[in-house]
C-alpha cells in the first residue's frame with residue numbers, strides 16, 4: 001500500500017549511517033522480516049529508494065540506512081514531516097526453526113534484527129562490520145538473540161575476521177535449522193557455500209536496482225540456477241540460497 | 249466535469265489516460281493501489297511468441313530526470329498471457345492493449361492470430377524495442393521493415409485495430425509513420441525509449457549489463473512532444489502519445505500536440521496513483537479552460553508565425 005508515515009525520530013548511529021523511526025499505521029500489521037519499503041526521496045531524484053525494514057513494533061517502523069548518494073542523503077536530512085512510502089514489499093524471511101543463525105554484513109545487518117525478534121525459536125547472530133566505528137545495533141541484537149558474535153575486518157572490535165569464520169565454527173559444532181543472511185554479494189555467496197557444505201537451509205536477501213518495486217517493470221531480477229529471472233521486489237528480496245545462480 | 253471519453257480507432261475509451269507497455273506489468277501489480285477501472289486503457293508488457301527471460305542485470309540506471317532500462321522483453325509468452333493475465337484484466341472496464349514484439353514477420357502474424365482469437369481491444373505492434381538484438385527495432389528503423397510487419401499483421405487482425413508503435417531512434421519519424429499508415433495501420437503510438445548509454449568512470453564499464461538501454465521519464469518529454477506534433481501534423485491517424493508524461497498538464501500538452509490518447513510510463517514507478525492523479529488534473533484543467541470535451545484538445549497547437 002501507499003502511505004504517508006510521520007517521522008518520529010531520526011539520528012546518526014555511526015558515521016553516515018542513520019536510523020529513522022516512522023509511525024507505521026496499517027503497515028505495522030503487514031510488515032514481515034526481510035520486506036522493504038520503497039521510499040520517495042524528495043524531488044531531486046526520480047525513482048524511489050528501497051530500504052529494508054529493520055524493526056517493527058508498538059506501531060513504529062525502524063529503517064537503518066547508509067548515505068551513499070543523493071537519495072539516501074535526502075533521507076538523512078529529514079527530521080520531521082511525513083515520508084511517502086510503498087510497502088511493505090517483497091517476500092521476506094521465513095523465521096521458523098528451533099535455532100536459527102543470522103549472518104549480517106555491514107548495512108545488511110539491520111533487517112536481521114526484525115527477523116530475530118519475529119523468530120519462533122532461538123537465534124544466534126553473527127554481525128560483521130568493516131571497522132569499529134561502523135558497528136551498529138549490537139545492543140538491540142543482544143536483547144533478542146541467544147548469542148551475538150561481532151566481527152570486524154580490521155580487528156578494531158570483536159573478532160578479527162569475516163563473519164563467515166564464526167559461521168563455519170558454529171556449523172561444525174552446533175545444530176541449526178536455518179541460516180538467514182543479508183550483506184554484500186561476496187559475503188552472501190560465501191555463506192551460501194558454507195550452508196551447502198553443512199547442509200543447512202539458507203535464505204539470502206539480495207539487492208538489485210529497482211524502479212517500480214511492485215513487480216511491474218522487471219528491472220530488478222536475480223537469476224536462478226534453472227535460468228529463470230525472478231524479481232527481487234516480488235519473489236525476493238529473500239531467496240533460497242540454493243536456487244540463486246551465484247556465478248552469473 | 250468535462251467529457252473525457254475518446255473514440256480511438258473505433259474503440260470507446262472512458263478517458264484518454266493509458267499506461268505504457270512495460271511499465272505497468274499486466275495491471276495486476278498495481279491492482280492494490282488503485283481501481284483499474286479509472287484508467288482508460290492498459291498497454292500490457294511486450295509479449296513474444298515464446299517466453300523470454302530477458303537480459304542480464306543490472307537492467308536499470310537512473311539518470312537526470314529519467315532512467316535507462318534494458319529489460320529485454322522478459323515476459324511469459326503470448327500463450328501464458330492469454331491463459332492467465334487476460335481473463336484477470338477482463339474483469340475491468342479498462343481497455344486492454346496487447347503489445348507484441350517478434351523476431352520475424354511470421355512471429356508477429358502468429359501472435360496476432362492468437363490474440364485476435366482470444367479478444368483484445370487493440371493490438372500494439374512494437375517495432376521499436378531497443379533492447380533485444382534479434383528484432384523489433386530492426387523493423388522499426390526502416391520503412392521496408394515497418395511496411396512488411398504492418399501489412400502481414402493487418403491481413404490476420406480482423407476487426408481489431410492495429411496500432412504501430414514507433415521508435416524515436418530514427419532520423420525521419422514522419423516517413424516511418426506514413427509507411428505504417430499506407431500499409432494499413434489503424435493507429436500509431438509513440439514514442440518508445442531513446443537509445444542511451446552510461447559509463448561508470450571508475451570501472452570504465454557501461455552501467456547496464458547490456459551496455460545500452462532505452463531512456464524514459466521526464467527527460468524525454470520535449471522529444472516526445474516534438475515527434476507527436478510532427479506525426480500528427482503529417483499523418484491522419486489516431487495517436488497514442490507517450491514519453492515523459494507525469495501529470496495532467498503533461499497529458500494536456502501531449503494532446504494539444506496531436507495525441508488522442510496519452511500514456512504514462514516511468515511516472516507510474518514514482519507514483520502508482522499517477523494515472524488517476526493525472527486524470528483529475530486534466531479534468532480540472534479542462535474546466536478552467538472551459539473546454540467541455542477532451543477530444544477538443546487534440547491537435548489544438550498553433551505554431552508561432
Ligand SMILES: Cc1cc2nc3c(=O)[nH]c(=O)nc-3n(C[C@H](O)[C@H](O)[C@H](O)COP(=O)(O)OP(=O)(O)OC[C@H]3O[C@@H](n4cnc5c(N)ncnc54)[C@H](O)[C@@H]3O)c2cc1C
Pocket residue numbers: 036045047048049050051052053064065066067068069070071072073107110111206207208209210232237309310
Ligand atoms: C531490497 C533492498 C533493500 C535495501 N535495504 C537497505 C537498507 O536497509 N539500508 C541501506 O542503507 N540500504 C539498503 N538498500 C540499498 C539502497 O536502496 C541504496 O543504497 C539506495 O537506493 C541508494 O540511493 P542513493 O540515491 O543514495 O544512491 P545512488 O547510488 O545515487 O543511487 C542511484 C540509483 O542506484 C540505486 N542503488 C544504488 N545503490 C543500490 C544498492 N545497493 N541496491 C539497490 N539499488 C541501489 C538507487 O536506488 C538509485 O536508483 C537496499 C536495497 C534493496 C534492493
Ligand SMILES: Cc1cc2nc3c(=O)[nH]c(=O)nc-3n(C[C@H](O)[C@H](O)[C@H](O)COP(=O)(O)O)c2cc1C
Pocket residue numbers: 217219268269270271293294295317319321347374377413439440441463464465466468490491492493511512513514515
Ligand atoms: C522498464 C521499461 C520497460 C519497457 N518495456 C516496453 C515493452 O515491453 N514494449 C514497449 O513497446 N515499450 C516498452 N517500454 C517503453 C514504454 O512503453 C514507453 O514507450 C517509454 O517508456 C516512454 O514513456 P515514459 O517516459 O512515460 O516511460 C518500456 C519502458 C520501460 C521504462
Ligand code: FES
Pocket residue numbers: 209210211212213214215216217218219220221231232233234
Ligand atoms: S523493481 Fe520493478 S519489477 Fe522489481
